[in-house]
Amino acid sequence: MIHFNDVSKFYENNAALRNVTFSIEKGEMAFVTGPSGSGKSTLLKIIYFSEKPDQGSVNIAGWELSKLKESSIPFLRRNIGVVFQDFRLLDNRNVFDNVAMTLRIRGIDEEEVKDRVMDALKIVNLRHKSDSFPRMLSGGEQQRIVIARAIVGEPTILLADEPTGNLDADTAAGIARMFKDINAKGTTVFVATHNKELYRNTGRRILRLDSGNLAGEELS
Amino acid sequence: MYLLYSLRLAIQSLWREKWINVLSVLTIAAGLFMIALTFFGVYNIDLATKKLPERFSVMLYLNDGLQEQEIDGIVTALKKNSSIEMVRFISKNKAMEELRTVLKNADYVLEGIDENPLPASIEVKLKQALVSVSGVKNLASDFRKIKGIEEVEYGEQFLHSIYSIKTGANTISLLLIVIMSAGVIFVCYSTVKIVFYRRKDEIETFKLLGATRGFIRAPFVIEGGILGVGGGVTAMAGALVFNYFLLHKLAATMPVFKIIVFPSEIFVSLPLVGFMLGILGTLIALGRIRFY
Incomplete structure (x- = not known):
């Protein structure tokens, strides 16, 4: 589902990723970990076509990144749900509209939008907050809204960038369970985190990044 | 579905940035009104020179x-x-x-x-x-x-003078129309650019969620079109007032003004011209939308 082959990415003269090679199979749940600045976010950005690698080849869900037309990117992004590190919630829209955005962009009928958004909010236990605005919610609630927005489009891949960054242990555990449930339904889940609690004893594959190099791979 | 949603976004944006938009509409109206006056001038010069050969x-x-x-x-x-x-x-x-x-x-x-x-x-x-x-x-x-x-x-000299006046007036008018049209396009361009930058984060999120170029552009194009039509309608109102007070009222007291005609085509075409210039300005402002 996700294949990196000898991928490097440079920002000016600094290497964010250096000769990274790995694969994530369809339906797998895996983690990428490493200290801040190790290249985790860059790696995810390449997967959701926000950054182009400078070297190597990337294949996402059968699409070779180097052969991709820029105009096809929106359609491919619709197969990928992303939980952004900075949430990217729209402050001037309520929770419903924030989640619905994913579907409205695809031109889905408003009746169907309503049903699917409410289903997604039910999964993250925030159905009762659909009329609230993001600034009225706690960090944990905002994170769950972002997860609802990422899964409402029924993506084949779910990416999460530091999904438990500023959350307490209980909320983080709840989010980890949510990812497990989403993966159980067949979605490929790939999480970038430095929170060991998120992957400890999950039996999942862990990729370790260090200064842009893939330092190792293990099972938790 | 998609267009209805874009229309909603455009109206929301017009309301949110209402003061910028009101100023833009007035500026566009001023430009279009001057274009209308230029057309009015050319039309009347052309009419006058057309009547002259009858006596030649x-x-x-x-x-x-x-x-x-x-x-x-x-x-x-x-x-x-x-x-x-x-x-x-x-x-x-x-x-x-x-x-x-x-x-x-x-x-x-x-x-x-x-x-x-x-x-x-x-x-x-x-x-x-x-x-x-x-x-x-x-x-x-x-x-x-x-x-x-x-x-x-x-009357070689006379004929020469008439045609020189006509050619000169046409050239100056064309130049004025081009300058004024560029001005209207620039106003739309600037307004949309400001609104676009204010909504930059939101647009970035749209892109990451899978929005196409068309989806991103549509609300702005609608907004630019509405600004242009708004300017056109305001200019049309100005032209009607000009026609009524200056020409009708003045012609009543000074009959020489009776020969001046304000063609109705100008009134009708102002909103359409505004709409087209508004959309053109918007498309230039949006440029090429990149996904990387």
């Missing part, structure tokens, strides 16, 4: 002592010419009679003249479509070659 004629002065038969021959030949609308022979006596009528009370200047010094002549009116500086010049040259014609006179 070429005078062919005949040699003295021509026989009636020879004169008839010239008149018949002229009447056969497809460029000529009307031919009128003016005898020496008729010419003197007309001169006396023109001079009226000042005909004492003709006292003491025993012999009629005026030549017989033929007045030729040309078909309107053929009245141009080069056309008349060529015909005059042909007339000079006719046996029995001594001199050909036509």
Whole structure:
């Protein structure tokens, strides 16, 4: 589902990723970990076509990144749900509209939008907050809204960038369970985190990044 | 579905940035109003110059002592010419009679003249479509070659001046229209650019969620179109007020203004012109939307 082959990415003269090679199979749940600045976010950005690698080849869900037309990117992004590190919630829209955005962009009928958004909010236990605005919610609630927005489009891949960054242990555990449930339904889940609690004893594959190099791979 | 949502976003944005938008509409209206005035000027100059050829004629002065038969021959030949609308022979006596009528009370200047010094002549009116500086010049040259014609006179300088004024006015108008249109496009461009930058984060999120270029552009294009139409309608209102107060009211007191016409096509086309310029400005402002 996700294949990196000898991928490097440079920002000016600094290497964010250096000769990274790995694969994530369809339906797998895996983690990428490493200290801040190790290249985790860059790696995810390449997967959701926000950054182009400078070297190597990337294949996402059968699409070779180097052969991709820029105009096809929106359609491919619709197969990928992303939980952004900075949430990217729209402050001037309520929770419903924030989640619905994913579907409205695809031109889905408003009746169907309503049903699917409410289903997604039910999964993250925030159905009762659909009329609230993001600034009225706690960090944990905002994170769950972002997860609802990422899964409402029924993506084949779910990416999460530091999904438990500023959350307490209980909320983080709840989010980890949510990812497990989403993966159980067949979605490929790939999480970038430095929170060991998120992957400890999950039996999942862990990729370790260090200064842009893939330092190792293990099972938790 | 998608368009309805884009329309909703456009209206929300118009409301959120209402003061910028009101100022833009007024600026666009001012530009379009000036374009309308320029058209109004060109239209009236064109109308005035179109009426002038109706009065334009070429005078062919005949040699003295021509026989009636020879004169008839010239008149018949002229009447056969497809460029000529009307031919009128003016005898020496008729010419003197007309001169006396023109001079009226000042005909004492003709006292003491025993012999009629005026030549017989033929007045030729040309078909309107053929009245141009080069056309008349060529015909005059042909007339000079006719046996029995001594001199050909036509208001060359006058004709030249009229066409120079017309060409000059057209050129200046075209220049003004281009400048004003560029101004309207620039206002739309700037407004959309400001709104676009204010919504930059939101647009970035849209892109990451899978929005196409069309989805991102649509609300802005609608917004630019609405600004243009708004400016056009305001300019149309201004033109109507101008037409009513300046032309109707002024014409009532000064009849000379009655010949000035404000063509209704200008009123109708202002919102459409505004709409097109608004969309053009928006598309330039949005440029190429990148996903990387």
